[in-house]
Amino acid sequence: MKCLRLTVPAAAATSLGMKWAGQVGSIVVLLAGSAAVAGCISVNAPDKPIVIELNINIKQEVVYRLADDVKQNIDANPDIF
Amino acid sequence: MTLIAHTFLRRTGLLAPAVALAFAGMAAPALADRDPAYAAARASGQVGEKTDGYLGVIGGGADVRALADKINIQRRANYTQRAASQNATVEEYAFTQGCMLILRTAPGEKYQAPDGSWQTRGGGAPQRDGRCP
Numbered sequence: 001m002k003c004l005r006l007t008v009p010a011a012a013a014t015s016l017g018m019k020w021a022g023q024v025g026s027i028v029v030l031l032a033g034s035a036a037v038a039g040c041i042s043v044n045a046p047d048k049p050i051v052i053e054l055n056i057n058i059k060q061e062v063v064y065r066l067a068d069d070v071k072q073n074i075d076a077n078p079d080i081f
Numbered sequence: 082m083t084l085i086a087h088t089f090l091r092r093t094g095l096l097a098p099a100v101a102l103a104f105a106g107m108a109a110p111a112l113a114d115r116d117p118a119y120a121a122a123r124a125s126g127q128v129g130e131k132t133d134g135y136l137g138v139i140g141g142g143a144d145v146r147a148l149a150d151k152i153n154i155q156r157r158a159n160y161t162q163r164a165a166s167q168n169a170t171v172e173e174y175a176f177t178q179g180c181m182l183i184l185r186t187a188p189g190e191k192y193q194a195p196d197g198s199w200q201t202r203g204g205g206a207p208q209r210d211g212r213c214p
Binding site for chain 2: 079
């Protein structure tokens, strides 16, 4: 994974006195850390296959209306059922 | 059938055209039923009834797939025609047909459960979609 590096870690710490060096250094590390979080997007693939339910729009009332006809259809076409 | 008929004819010596015609008449309805290869594929569980009203292929080779494809094409033509006369969509008609075909599977034959898994029909009622009549 390649992350954006927004700051040069060493530059800020060396230009200040030794008194603040530790704190400035930790701030720089913190900033770099937050930049890394914001700049990297991780995408995980789902472990289960995506199933699209195609029958979702079939209404029960339609199924009941067709029930008699499908029974006759089996008797009329025994070779394909 | 033909073998029995031949044996019978040989033993009795009856070769009159009338007898032959009588046997031909008895054999005729069998031609309208399932193709022997299709019947065998169903019985052995190589093909099964799907929830969408078409045949699914579970095992076997290219010949079984070709057989299922051929029947599914015939089924689709049939559903299209029937759906039009019933003012329904092909998918609606096919789904309803699938409900009925799963219900009519014989013990030992394969069918698809609502979750998509293949099941072997037992002695009891098959697992079907809640919308099935």
